[in-house]
Amino acid sequence: MAQTSGLIGRDTVVKGNLSGSGDVVVRGRVEGTVSLRDQLTIEPEGKVYADVEIENLDVHGEMSGDIRAGDKVVIAATAKVVGDIKAPRVVIQDGARFKGSIEMEVKLPEDI
Amino acid sequence: MATLDGSTIIGESILINGSLNGDEDLTVRGRVEGTLTLTKTLVVEQSGIVKAEVQVRNCVIAGVVVGNVTATESVEITKEGRMVGDIGAPRVIIVDGASFRGRIDMGEVDVGRGERIGRPIARPAPRPALRAPAAAKGGKKEEAKGKAEEKAAPGKPPAPPPAVGMGAVKRKVVVRRK
Amino acid sequence: MAAIEKTSAPRSGANTVIGSSIVIDGEISGDEDLVIQGTVKGKISLKESLYVESSGVIEADIETANVEVSGQVTGNIAATDKVELKTDCKVVGDIRAPRILIADGAMFKGNVDMEVRESKGK
Numbered sequence: 239m240a241q242t243s244g245l246i247g248r249d250t251v252v253k254g255n256l257s258g259s260g261d262v263v264v265r266g267r268v269e270g271t272v273s274l275r276d277q278l279t280i281e282p283e284g285k286v287y288a289d290v291e292i293e294n295l296d297v298h299g300e301m302s303g304d305i306r307a308g309d310k311v312v313i314a315a316t317a318k319v320v321g322d323i324k325a326p327r328v329v330i331q332d333g334a335r336f337k338g339s340i341e342m343e344v345k346l347p348e349d350i
Numbered sequence: 351m352a353t354l355d356g357s358t359i360i361g362e363s364i365l366i367n368g369s370l371n372g373d374e375d376l377t378v379r380g381r382v383e384g385t386l387t388l389t390k391t392l393v394v395e396q397s398g399i400v401k402a403e404v405q406v407r408n409c410v411i412a413g414v415v416v417g418n419v420t421a422t423e424s425v426e427i428t429k430e431g432r433m434v435g436d437i438g439a440p441r442v443i444i445v446d447g448a449s450f451r452g453r454i455d456m457g458e459v460d461v462g463r464g465e466r467i468g469r470p471i472a473r474p475a476p477r478p479a480l481r482a483p484a485a486a487k488g489g490k491k492e493e494a495k496g497k498a499e500e501k502a503a504p505g506k507p508p509a510p511p512p513a514v515g516m517g518a519v520k521r522k523v524v525v526r527r528k
Numbered sequence: 529m530a531a532i533e534k535t536s537a538p539r540s541g542a543n544t545v546i547g548s549s550i551v552i553d554g555e556i557s558g559d560e561d562l563v564i565q566g567t568v569k570g571k572i573s574l575k576e577s578l579y580v581e582s583s584g585v586i587e588a589d590i591e592t593a594n595v596e597v598s599g600q601v602t603g604n605i606a607a608t609d610k611v612e613l614k615t616d617c618k619v620v621g622d623i624r625a626p627r628i629l630i631a632d633g634a635m636f637k638g639n640v641d642m643e644v645r646e647s648k649g650k
Contacts, residue, residue: 285462302461310446320461330444330454337459344432344449350401350416358550361543361560368554368570374547384554 248283282316362397378413396430548583582616
């Protein structure tokens, strides 16, 4: 696990482009675009209104925007997410609120 | 909690093509195409293939579903499950390892909009007072809150009649005794 | 949430049971036994045995190896092995099978054709 290289605290608002590597944890608010190489964690108080390009995304708070992940997106039980997701793995936990589309690779049998 | 009597199982080698309606749980191990409407639970087991418009109370997908699923309670896609289509249900669970492509609609999801980058960040205009006409003439915007009274702006001639309700208009009531 | 394993005891060893509240409008085909307690309209084509239980209502042509009817069938039945109409069943349609059993109390209206087939050793 990469170390937490960024923590956006509860009363912090970031407006603009957030990019870099390492893990970022959001407890405050981010608006704009996010482009990170590793993991973004949105804690339950966190709010992200941005299109996100990420390796792993773990949402426990609020998010509105499109998501492109290289590995996995987890929408946890306390999360509220609106947006389109494109990732190889997506997990929606019981209790999560989500509205949007999800595109994973789906292998179907040939005779469908 | 399987109901032994009257619970329906579609075996692996069975193919049903048409519309299927029922008031009981249904387990699909074979193939169902067309439309599938149940008031209870649909379980698509690993060998099951459902290529249909599905309307149920609950749906558990461990096999393949191609088509839209509308559930009044929940939809769960297990680790082996694969689905292509839209889901409309108040509860949706997608387990790690599942495959899904489509839209998910759980009803209203209340998320603040926030401002996306690109839009100029404008300061909200100060709230105009309840009609402070005379005062506004000077071109200065006053902080309206709390300053509702006495805008008796100094000077300036043709002060338009103050709007009603300003409180600046006082009426004297004189009672004359005869 | 829901119990996923629905391995309910199959009737007569059949793996597929269409329960009594189920209505199917379409075609059913398969390579295994089928028990019908509900309603099927359309067509049934099986390689094994079809059991129409007393609550079963079928409005369809049936093609299978074996049929055992305790319920209602309106349609033609063609079986490669045997057709059995049990007491209190109601069948309207033509039956074509090498062996046919009609029990006392069965209601049947239609033609019967017991063609003699030359399968292995008759």
